[in-house]
Amino acid sequence: MALTRKTPEHDENQAFTDLMREHQGPLRGYVLSMMGGDHAATDDVLQETNLVLFKKADQFEVGTSFMAWASRVAFFEVMRARRQMSRDRLVLDDGLLDLVAAEAEVQGDRYEAKSKALAFCLRKLGERQRAMVLKRYYHGRTVAELAAETGQRANAVSQLLFRARQALMACVEGYRGRAQG
Amino acid sequence: MKETEQKELEELLMKQLMGELLSGDEVARLNAILEESDEARAWYVAHCGMEGMLREEEGLLGALAEEMGEVELGKVVAMPGVGLAGGTGEEEAREEQAEEEGADARRGMGVGMRVVAACLVLGVAVWGIMAGLQWAGESGLGVVATSVESGGDGSVDEEVGLAVEGTAERQDEAVLSPEEAYRMKMLAVVGTGSMDRPPTGFEAVADGEQVDFNRDIRPILSEYCFHCHGPDKADRAANLRVDTEEGIFEDLGGYAAVVPGKPEESELMYRVLHGDEDEVMPPPESNKVMTPREKELLSRWIEEGAKWRDHWAFEPVERPEFSESDNENAIDTFVLARLKGTGLKASPEADRETLARRVTLDLTGLPPTPEDVRAFVSDEREDAYEQLVDRLLASPRFGEHRARYWLDAARYADTHGFHFDNMRSVWPYRDWVVNAFNANMPFDQFTIEQLAGDLLPDATLEQKIATGFNRCNPTTNEGGVINEEYLSIYGKDRVETTGTVFMGLTMNCTSCHDHKFDPLTQKEYYQMEAFFRNTTQPARDGNKPDSPPNLIVPPMEDRPRWAEIATKMVAFERRLRKREQAAGPEFEEWAAAARPGDFEKRVRATDLLYQLEQADEEGSVNAAVPDRKVLTLGKGLSWQEDTERSAGVLRFGGEAGHKISLGRQNDKLSRELDFDRGDAFSYGGWVKVPVGMKAGAAVVSRMDENNSQKGWDLWVDEGSRFGVHLIASWPKNAIKVLTKNKVIKPGEWMHLFATYDGSGKASGVTLFLNGKRQVTTASVDKLSESIRTPTPVWLGQRSRKALFKDGEVSDIRIYERRLSGVEVAALADSEHFETILATLPEERTKEQLDDLFEYYLEVVDGPMARIRREKGELSTEKRGIQDRSAITLVMEEKEGEKPVSHVLNRGEYDQPGEEVGPGVPEVLPPMADDLPRNRLGFAKWLVSGEHPLTARVTVNRYWQELFGTGLVKSSEDFGVMGEPPSHPKLIDWLAAEFMDSGWDVKHLFRSIVTSDTYKQSSVFREDAYRIDPENRFLARGPRFRLDAEVLRDQALYVSGLMVDTMGGPGVRPYQPPGLWKVVAYPRSDTANFVQDEGDKLYRRTLYTFWKRTSPPPSLSILDAPERENCVVRRERTNTPLQALVMMNDPQFVEASRHLAIRVLREGGAERSSRIERLGWLVLQRPLEEDERAVLEESLAIFEGAYLGNEEDARGLLEVGESPVPGDLDVGELAAWVMLANQMMNLDEVVNKN
Secondary structure, three states: OOOOOOOHHHHHHHHHHHHHHHOHHHHHHHHHHHOOOOHHHHHHHHHHHHHHHHHOHHHOOOOOOHHHHHHHHHHHHHHHHHHHOOHHHOOOOHHHHHHHHHHHHHHOOOHHHHHHHHHHHHOOOOHHHHHHHHHHHHOOOOHHHHHHHHOOOHHHHHHHHHHHHHHHHHHHHHHHHHHHO | OOHHHHHHHHHHHHHHHHOOOOOHHHHHHHHHHHHHOHHHHHHHHHHHHHHHHHHHOHHHHHHHHHHHHHOHHHHOOOOOOOOOOOOOHHHHHHHHHHHHHHHHHHOOOOOOOHHHHHHHHHHHHHHHHHHOHHHHHHOOHHHHHHHHHHOOOOOOOHHHHHHHHHHHHHHHOOOOOHHHHHHHHHHHHHHOOOOOOOOOOOOOOOOOOOOOHHHHHHHHHHHHOHHHHOOOOOOOHHHOOOOOHHHHHOEOOOOEOOOOOOHHHOHHHHHHHOOOOOOOOOOHHHOOOOOHHHHHHHHHHHHOOOOOOOOHHHOOOOOOOOOOOOOOOHHHHHHHHHHHOOOOOOOOEOOHHHHHHHHHHHHHOOOOOHHHHHHHHOOOOOOHHHHHHHHHHHOHHHHHHHHHHHHHHOOOOOEOEOOOOOEOOOHHHHHHHHHHHHOOOOHHHHHHHHHHHHHOOOOOHHHHHHHHHHHOOOEEOOOOOOHHHHHHHHHHHHHHHHHHHHHOOOHHHHOOOOOOOOOOOHHHHHHHHHHHHOEOOOOEOOOOOOOOOEEEEOOHHHHHHHHHHHHHHHHHHHHHHHHHHHOHHHHHHHHHHOOHHHHHHHHHHOOEEEEOOEEOOOOEEEOOOOOOEEEEOOOOEEEEEEOOOOEEEEEEOOOOOOOEEOOOOOOHHHHHOOOOOOOOEEEEEEEEOOOOOOOOEEEEEEEEOOOOOEEEEEEEOOOOOEEEEEEEEOOOEEEEEEEOOOOOOOOOEEEEEEEEOOOOOHHHEEEEEOOEEOOEEEEEEEOOOOOOOOOOOEEOOOOOOOOOOOOEEEEEEEEOOOOOHHHHHHHHOHHHHHHHHHOOHHHOOHHHHHHHHHHHHHHHOHHHHHHHHHHHHHHHHHHHHHHOOEEEEOOOEOOOOOOOEEEEHHHOOOOEEEEEOOOOOOOOOOOOOOOOOOHHHHHHHHOOOOOOOHHHHHHHHHHHHHHOOOOOOOOOOOOOOOOOOOOHHHHHHHHHHHHHOOOOHHHHHHHHHOOHHHHEOOOOOHHHHHHOOOOOOOOOOOOEEOOHHHHHHHHHHHOOOOEOOOOOOOEOOOOOOOHHHHHOOOOOOOOOOOOOOHHHHHEOHHHEOOOOOOOOHHHHHOOOOOOOOOOOOOOOOOOHHHHHHHHHOHHHHHHHHHHHHHHHHHOOOOHHHHHHHHHHHHHOOOOOHHHHHHHHHHHHHHHHHHOOOHHHHHHHHOOOOOOOOOOOOHHHHHHHHHHHHHHHOOHHHHEEO
């Protein structure tokens, strides 16, 4: 609803918002790996992270890596969330966190390359996998719904999606290899 | 990592991502594997990363979805986002092949109109993406596109090829990383300086000419200096201000910012020219750098004596002199004088056809008919053009067209805006605006009535409707909002809207601090807000269309009668009083003769439908009217003579199932007792409430508990209060009135009675206890539907429950009218009157006589009864009108309270500071002492003639409507940051002329459109373009793309589809399904778009229903604003989507069909004559030879696609709701539809020339 006269602040906010939006994918991946694949916890942490990023927008230095900065913020939010969660909900052990974080930071770079590669690789998926990926991630169906729709067992759907992701991972990796080579 | 571990890890992660909980053992395994193997960890992180990307990359997936799933035309359209760069040789080869296939598919367009036709091909696919595919897909347009593609003649279409390749090329460019993009944007922001400031000084000073302060210097100062040395006290640096004459010349202790005549002694020049970054002004951190030219101008100005002038727009309007002998028309004189300095010459007058089309579009928003144009072209009278202008000004279309601009400014919409965005009923205001323009209401009156019509003495209905202007702002009903915050938001909206519309001031800049550039303070902002804060409007709109304060607006044809009824009602009151005074002698005569028995008869006889009187031995109870045995005693009921009451009494046992009723459905009495909310009726009787009642109970009722409690009752709650329910559907549509106090005394006989006047309002219900009127409260008061129910009337319960257990009743009566207070009193205490009547006339006390007189007037007096009956008839008529009336939102002052507001610290509603009363900014002329300090005074101040802004801002907006750009381009900002006028004298002359003519709007339009300036040919001239690309010096006539509404109206009009009904609620023509749903809360009453049918699809666009959170999409695409806040200058963009709307929107396709039908029916039998007719209908001029050839060629192509191809043809023809005529060949018609569509997309049609 809020439409205001366009001001420099407005542009600045818009640019920062764009930056945030473009990095939601890698950020979610980062948090998800830190939360041991727990989607519900990831949603909460990601939301908190975004809030903090907005608050600290003015601390982001133009010209530096956004992902590096943002994943530092996310790291602390993960820690905070873990303190508030009951022990039995925590998936990863404390000792593992730094290792996963280090790996995730290495992988989290070069968002745009990945995005471009993904656009390419999605088109290379087999038809069934692609259709399923779209239904799951674009149309937002749950695995259970998809199972009901296609008359398969939930496990089979899950498998199919899993294989699709793996194929995408391999393709993206290869794509990057070529681009660099 | 071992293969088994890999498998295990996969299993575990898959489970997790599916949302299944892992067992403790499984978690331990996961940790162990991840800890052990770097490879496992890398794989795990990558997989999570992929999941994250997929979940967030909606854009990528969306593009893919459209591309893969649904759009089969994908071959032709290069999709965005396809990364070609890194493909393997194989893929590249495939893609190249696809490109070639695309080129093949594109072969086969004719020359001439090929771009349009190609867009049709491209358009279908993109429209599909845009609007959801079912829609366009089903419309058959997809078929059209493929057909055209395959009708090839082998020639390659270069232009289309280029366009598509161009797109592909852009995709191949190096993509900026988000960080880089961010940096670029930041640089761009910094580089543009503050706001979108226009270039310094519209008219540059010529060499040898004196520097003009307002034109040359103020823009420099405001751009570079005012931010820190301007009006804002809080931010002022070094206690220096250079926005006032005193400030800039002030002695700062031996030196001054500016010393007239001496640049070398002026601190300002010293600082501006300084090389040291600590000294230089503006300082480096401001990111502003003064150009050498600007520095030189400053220096020259000081050298020439530094003459200070106040900002032009705040100076009084003075009518500039001009010598009449130079030129008849003042407008042309000023424009030519301005042109002279540029070396440009004015253009010749446009040809007559172009001129007719231009002026008709400008004054009515519709093109002329071919007949109009022919008549004008052949009209040889000297004043033929003026005659045309007068005809157009007199057309009711004039008001509709002008209103359309005004409604942008007034942010008019048909929904509330915030949260649920529910419907709002304020369209009578929209119609008022149309009527005001058509009636040529003077602009000062127009202003006063909209801002303060309600405060005018004896305000008329129309004047109150006009105040809807200030009720058009977005409102909320969100739970949990803070009322004060929203009241503050509403107040601010009104300040800013009023500021922009009437004064061209950016008041919004001053809600948090003093204005950075204009001499406006934060305090003044809140003083202005005070005018608008003294309103009875609540913070929440209740999600209701008629959020109060509101007004009943009868249909136009009823309004005279409505006003008459209001007067007559007052007259009736007078007549009643008069009769009361005159009735004395007759009363005395009656009183002398009356006997106790008379009284009983009187109250009983009139309109008594039922009385519980006695039961006979068989257990039947008689009704009042003879021979009506309708009451049967059920189990647990007993009838006995009661000594205390000395009458028969009915006692309720109260076991479930023990009930009585006044008869079955549809018996005669049930039909008579079938009251609705519009009926007046009264009921009640003697009641003894048992001691210790635990739940509420119904004494008398006709209420269906199986159908949302529909019906009515007399209700006693848990032993203390009694009252009435009138229910259509509980609790949403009902009235509930209870006594305010706990008046029921259990165990005692009490007379409980209710009367209702049929008004549908809680205020129409009156409760009596023992004949005395009770103070009541209404906890529910919104009844708008029927309360009739087939369930019978009951005593002692509702249809099933609410049993009056152990209760007793006696002498229950139901009347089909509203009993007067004295009658109810008589029922409650019949002895009282019987005693009086039994007393000898001369022995009656004064009190007794007063009571008796009242009774006489109410019940006995003939003339009185006649007047009352007439009044009753009038009330019925009034209710009838009310039922067909609309409601509109209006402004209303809180009685007896003074308008105040508070200066809000940083504009925050929860940080109120100093209290301020209403006032106007000091930089403007003061309000006259005799003006009231309320909205009315404020409105009168605006149009006092002293105000420097109102007239200037208004004439500028009208100029903008005609020429596309105002004389002041920033028509929303006349402050120092706004653009100075291109023709300072002209704008002042227009403003003066406007005021001197009595704010005569039509006169102003007439003056402008009859000027040579307006009539110039708009043909592009290279010489003029080089010097003046925006045509601000007006060396040619106006030429720009028509607004969204005009484009749609034009299509409807030339095709003959337009329905010219004026006014009424907003209509819902075609739009893609689902748009509302996406943005709406499920419970919003505008969550589901239901398209209208029939005539409503073809009304003028002005009447299209406007949902604020999802405005009509075809209008939005063509730059209509959202109507969320005041807009006085629309953007004017050119985008491909616009062409797609014009070509594929069902509204336009259907209009093309009707245009084609018109052409086939009216254009004779020959192709050539039909094409000629098409040209006249759409362009309103004869076609040129080469144009005809192109159209012939197009037609041949379309015929190739459709003749004999009935399926495709029908697909095209069946777009839109109107039926396809059966007598035309579908193939032929389809080809002509395409040709008509092509014609309507010519730039000559889309533009005003």
